[in-house]
Amino acid sequence: MKEPPDAETLKRIADGLDDPVEDLVRKDSQFKKLELNEEDYVGNASAVIDLLSQKKALIQRPILVRGDLSKGQKVTACIGRPKEKIYEFFGQDG
Structure with missing residues (x-):
C-alpha cells in the first residue's frame, strides 16, 4: 500500500461500511x-481506527x-472479500 489511509479517512470508510x-x-x-x-x-x-x-x-x-473520500461527503464502502462482494458492490453478476 503506497499511501495508506489516515485516521480521518479510515473513520469515513468505517462510517460508510455495510460490513x-x-x-x-x-x-x-x-x-x-x-x-x-x-x-x-x-x-x-x-478501537479499529486507532489500531x-x-x-x-x-x-x-x-x-x-x-x-x-476527500470531499467530506458520505461514502459507501465494502470490503472486497470474498471476490463475489466486488461484483455485488458494482451491481454485476460474478
Whole structure:
C-alpha cells in the first residue's frame, strides 16, 4: 500500500461500511503475533481506527469505496472479500 489511509479517512470508510467495522482488520499472523484480542474490536469503530492508524499492515484489502473520500461527503464502502462482494458492490453478476 503506497499511501495508506489516515485516521480521518479510515473513520469515513468505517462510517460508510455495510460490513461489521471489525472486518476492516486483517486477522492474520501479524494480528496474532501482536497478541491482539478480536473481541476488543467487535462493533468498536474507535478501537479499529486507532489500531489501523498505527498498524497499517492490518488493513483488510481491497476496500471498495463509492464516493469521494476527500470531499467530506458520505461514502459507501465494502470490503472486497470474498471476490463475489466486488461484483455485488458494482451491481454485476460474478
